[in-house]
Amino acid sequence: MTIKTVAELAAEGKSPEFLFWVGCAGSFDDKAKKVSRALARLLTEAGIEFAILGTEETCTGDPARRAGNEFLFQMMALQNIQVLNQYGIKKIVTACPHCFNTLRNEYPTLGGHYEVYHHSQLLNELLKQGRIRVKPDAFKGKKVTYHDPCYLGRANGEYEAPRSLIRQVFKEIEEMERHGRQALCCGAGGAQMFKESEKGRKEVNVERTEDVLRVAPDIVAVGCPFCKIMIGDGVKHFEKEDKIRVADLAEILQEALDSPSAV
Amino acid sequence: MKYLPNILFFILLSAGIGFFTFQIKKIIRYVRMGRPTDRSDRPAERWKTMALVALGQGKMVRRPLAGIMHILIYAGFFIINLEILEIILDGLLGTHRLFAPLLGEVYDFLIGSFEFLALGVLVACGVFLVRRYGGRVPRLVRSGDLKGWPSLDATIILFTEIVLMTLFLTMNAADSLLQERGAEHYVRAGAFPVSSFLHSFLQGFGENTLIFLERFCWWAHIIGVLAFLNYLPYSKHFHIILAFPNTYFSNLEPKGKLRTDENVLKEVKLMLDPSAQPEPVESGSLPSFGAKDVTDLTWKQLLDAYSCTECGRCTSECPAHLTGKLLSPRKIIMSVRDRLEELGRLRDKHGPDYKDDKTLLGHYITPEELWACTTCNACVEACPVNIDPLSVIIDLRRSLVMESSAAPAALNMMFTNIENNGAPWQFSPADRALWTTES
Numbered sequence: 112m113t114i115k116t117v118a119e120l121a122a123e124g125k126s127p128e129f130l131f132w133v134g135c136a137g138s139f140d141d142k143a144k145k146v147s148r149a150l151a152r153l154l155t156e157a158g159i160e161f162a163i164l165g166t167e168e169t170c171t172g173d174p175a176r177r178a179g180n181e182f183l184f185q186m187m188a189l190q191n192i193q194v195l196n197q198y199g200i201k202k203i204v205t206a207c208p209h210c211f212n213t214l215r216n217e218y219p220t221l222g223g224h225y226e227v228y229h230h231s232q233l234l235n236e237l238l239k240q241g242r243i244r245v246k247p248d249a250f251k252g253k254k255v256t257y258h259d260p261c262y263l264g265r266a267n268g269e270y271e272a273p274r275s276l277i278r279q280v281f282k283e284i285e286e287m288e289r290h291g292r293q294a295l296c297c298g299a300g301g302a303q304m305f306k307e308s309e310k311g312r313k314e315v316n317v318e319r320t321e322d323v324l325r326v327a328p329d330i331v332a333v334g335c336p337f338c339k340i341m342i343g344d345g346v347k348h349f350e351k352e353d354k355i356r357v358a359d360l361a362e363i364l365q366e367a368l369d370s371p372s373a374v
Numbered sequence: 375m376k377y378l379p380n381i382l383f384f385i386l387l388s389a390g391i392g393f394f395t396f397q398i399k400k401i402i403r404y405v406r407m408g409r410p411t412d413r414s415d416r417p418a419e420r421w422k423t424m425a426l427v428a429l430g431q432g433k434m435v436r437r438p439l440a441g442i443m444h445i446l447i448y449a450g451f452f453i454i455n456l457e458i459l460e461i462i463l464d465g466l467l468g469t470h471r472l473f474a475p476l477l478g479e480v481y482d483f484l485i486g487s488f489e490f491l492a493l494g495v496l497v498a499c500g501v502f503l504v505r506r507y508g509g510r511v512p513r514l515v516r517s518g519d520l521k522g523w524p525s526l527d528a529t530i531i532l533f534t535e536i537v538l539m540t541l542f543l544t545m546n547a548a549d550s551l552l553q554e555r556g557a558e559h560y561v562r563a564g565a566f567p568v569s570s571f572l573h574s575f576l577q578g579f580g581e582n583t584l585i586f587l588e589r590f591c592w593w594a595h596i597i598g599v600l601a602f603l604n605y606l607p608y609s610k611h612f613h614i615i616l617a618f619p620n621t622y623f624s625n626l627e628p629k630g631k632l633r634t635d636e637n638v639l640k641e642v643k644l645m646l647d648p649s650a651q652p653e654p655v656e657s658g659s660l661p662s663f664g665a666k667d668v669t670d671l672t673w674k675q676l677l678d679a680y681s682c683t684e685c686g687r688c689t690s691e692c693p694a695h696l697t698g699k700l701l702s703p704r705k706i707i708m709s710v711r712d713r714l715e716e717l718g719r720l721r722d723k724h725g726p727d728y729k730d731d732k733t734l735l736g737h738y739i740t741p742e743e744l745w746a747c748t749t750c751n752a753c754v755e756a757c758p759v760n761i762d763p764l765s766v767i768i769d770l771r772r773s774l775v776m777e778s779s780a781a782p783a784a785l786n787m788m789f790t791n792i793e794n795n796g797a798p799w800q801f802s803p804a805d806r807a808l809w810t811t812e813s
């Protein structure tokens with residue numbers, strides 16, 4: 112698919128309504144790239160005018176900040192803010208709760224003020240407005256559970272938008288015992304994604320996947336590229352990958368699209 | 375000699391309150407050793423948070439059994455304190471049940487309710503002892519974080535409460551029996567729905583013995599209360615006071631937002647803007663990044679440490695702890711308090727600028743603990759008095775990385791990648807939009 116960059120639009124003298132902030136995982140990780148494509152399709156379907164930064168996008172600095180490298184974080188943030196402000200970006204949507212949290216909460220202190228949406232929030236809004244229509248029976252007979260990402264849930268208090276989105280295509284959500292405020296981390300946050308874990312009894316993603324297995328769903332819905340990787344690995348650890356599918360909210364919605372252009 | 379008890383009481387009361395004031399001042403002094411942070415905005419929201427979380431125990435009831443039992447003790451503690459007011463005035467004036475004639479039937483109702491509350495406290499303390507000694511609640515077992523003083527502290531608190539309530543009820547039982555027998559001074563006052571069950575044990579005693587028992591319990595109870603008051607500042611039980619200011623000064627920002635390190639910001643601005651003038655450095659003190667010791671933390675983080683109830687709700691939901699890593703957010707907070715007490719005492723002795731050769735980072739908290747954190751905020755969410763262990767972990771990590779360059783090798787690699795490629799992995803920035811054309 113072709114997606115315009117903000118620079119290309121600027122050359123035409125235009126600016127997008129939404130910047131789609133793809134994030135490093137969404138740009139480079141194979142599992143997450145699928146989510147980026149699904150989200151782009153959905154936004155197109157809904158007729159949203161959006162663009163990406165393309166090669167002008169860089170890491171928000173989140174993993175550096177969580178790992179204690181405040182210098183690097185601030186450098187990245189100030190550079191990104193310069194780019195965003197120069198293009199006059201007002202609204203941002205992203206499928207990564209870490210980018211979402213950093214752009215929304217941490218950039219304002221450094222001079223970057225934007226209206227930032229996690230994709231579950233925007234998609235939910237588009238569903239409500241009827242700009243996206245789904246076949247309610249797309250996942251008939253399938254059991255779904257939802258894993259709250261820490262940076263969407265506890266960090267930003269958003270528990271409802273993803274659930275309301277899921278309920279559009281599934282009759283009900285089979286909750287894990289630890290969910291919502293009490294949801295267990297997938298183990299990736301705080302820069303853990305980029306290092307070996309400290310010594311202990313087990314990996315955090317295995318502990319979380321055990322929660323998933325107790326529910327025995329067909330699909331685990333996630334709203335974060337890192338959760339997708341971590342729980343995906345956990346499911347593989349238990350050799351359940353042909354029984355349990357880990358899918359992002361955007362992928363679920365895209366597969367349920369009620370539209371001729373959806374393939 | 376007639377006024378001897380009054381004078382004795384006055385001395386006791388003044389000593390109790392005086393020493394308590396002294397201790398509170400000391401703790402305020404220690405908390406002020408922290409760095410400034412502004413928590414004076416949005417007062418309405420702050421009062422509301424305090425009302426919900428501290429007064430309303432909003433986060434306690436998320437665990438129903440412990441929550442309800444805790445509310446019993448808490449309500450008992452607060453409401454029975456109304457009775458303490460009468461006890462103090464009786465003690466000073468040499469009266470007996472001063473409020474009875476003033477309040478009439480209301481007085482009966484009050485005393486009756488206090489008795490039920492006292493019974494409730496006894497029941498709850500019993501349940502809590504079983505939970506603590508039964509070994510069935512992992513976060514309360516007397517090893518790990520709670521080994522030694524903290525678990526003794528918990529036991530002392532529960533036993534003291536049991537003793538105080540028993541004294542209170544025994545005093546009432548002896549009093550009401552004396553009232554029934556028409557003893558001098560013991561005018562009919564109050565209703566004793568609970569303590570009257572003790573009458574059968576006391577029936578055999580003569581009037582003098584009963585008076586002695588009533589007086590003994592009265593004195594032991596008020597002395598116990600004053601002693602307990604002065605025990606608080608040494609104990610996790612201090613939370614019954616600090617829960618209020620600590621929730622008032624809660625972080626009201628989204629939990630995901632980290633504090634901007636201002637010292638770093640100054641440096642970064644200088645780097646990005648060569649024309650900017652560096653601020654004159656204060657005599658001899660280079661700005662430090664992150665926190666190495668308690669004095670690098672904010673006063674709110676230090677207040678957190680004194681407010682901790684050591685309940686372990688944070689640790690029991692911590693993914694690192696649950697998977698056997700060394701990290702325990704409760705222990706992080708307890709370490710801050712221990713170190714602050716140590717440094718505070720040293721500074722009381724040797725002057726306010728005194729430095730010893732220990733620091734919070736290294737001597738109390740190890741890098742292994744810090745690197746296990748996923749910054750998931752489960753601890754912050756779980757804490758019934760809105761303590762923020764994660765903020766301490768991040769500040770200590772900042773010191774490790776920016777002051778000591780002591781990040782794990784893999785994280786240094788990640789930093790390099792971000793610097794060079796704009797992504798935490800080694801991918802070329804030119805490939806950033808490839809995902810759009812793949813399928």
Ligand code: SF4
Nearest residue numbers: 692747748750751753
């Ligand atoms: S934020 Fe860190 S310390 Fe707190 S619960 Fe999560 S992993 Fe544990």
Ligand code: SF4
Nearest residue numbers: 682683685686688757
């Ligand atoms: S920090 Fe909060 S949750 Fe943790 S032990 Fe202390 S009071 Fe309990």
